[in-house]
Amino acid sequence: MASQPVYKVIFQNGSQVFEVFARQIYQSDMWGFIEVEEFVFGERSRIVVDPGEEKLKNEFSGVKRSYIPLQAIIRIDEVDKEGSGKVSDTPPVSGNVASFPFAGVTPGQRGSEE
Numbered sequence: 209m210a211s212q213p214v215y216k217v218i219f220q221n222g223s224q225v226f227e228v229f230a231r232q233i234y235q236s237d238m239w240g241f242i243e244v245e246e247f248v249f250g251e252r253s254r255i256v257v258d259p260g261e262e263k264l265k266n267e268f269s270g271v272k273r274s275y276i277p278l279q280a281i282i283r284i285d286e287v288d289k290e291g292s293g294k295v296s297d298t299p300p301v302s303g304n305v306a307s308f309p310f311a312g313v314t315p316g317q318r319g320s321e322e
Contacts, residue, residue: 214290217244218282223298225282228264229290241275248290264293 215233219226232245247268249261268274 213286214248214288216283216285216287216291217242217276218284219276219280220282220298221280225296225298226264226293227295228268228293229287233284236275238275240278242278242281242284244274244276245272247271247274249293261292261294263295267295 212231215230217226217228217230217233228244229248230244230246231248232243234243235241236243249265
C-alpha cells in the first residue's frame with residue numbers, strides 16, 4: 209500500500225460527472241463543502257493520449273484547492289493507487305424528474321406566498 213493515501217472522488221458538475229484522484233480530502237471550514245487538494249493525474253510513459261484525462265488536466269491546471277459542494281459528491285473512495293480520471297456526460301432529464309444533486313430553485317422562481 210502507498211505511504212500516502214489516494215482518494216477517488218466522483219462528483220457532478222452541471223451535466224457532467226467528474227472522476228478525479230487526489231491525495232488530500234477534508235471537510236472545509238466553509239459549511240457544506242469538501243476541500244480537495246493535490247490532484248493526481250496518471251503520468252504514463254505511453255504515446256497514446258487519453259482525451260478524458262487531458263480534459264481533466266486542462267480543467268484543473270493551476271488549481272491549488274477545489275471546493276466541491278456536499279450535494280454534488282456522488283462517492284469518495286480511498287484506493288491503493290491512482291487511476292486515470294475521466295469526465296462523462298449525464299443523460300438528459302426527461303419529464304418532471306430531476307436528478308439529485310440539483311441546483312435548487314431556478315432564478316426568477318418564487319416560493320409559496322402567504
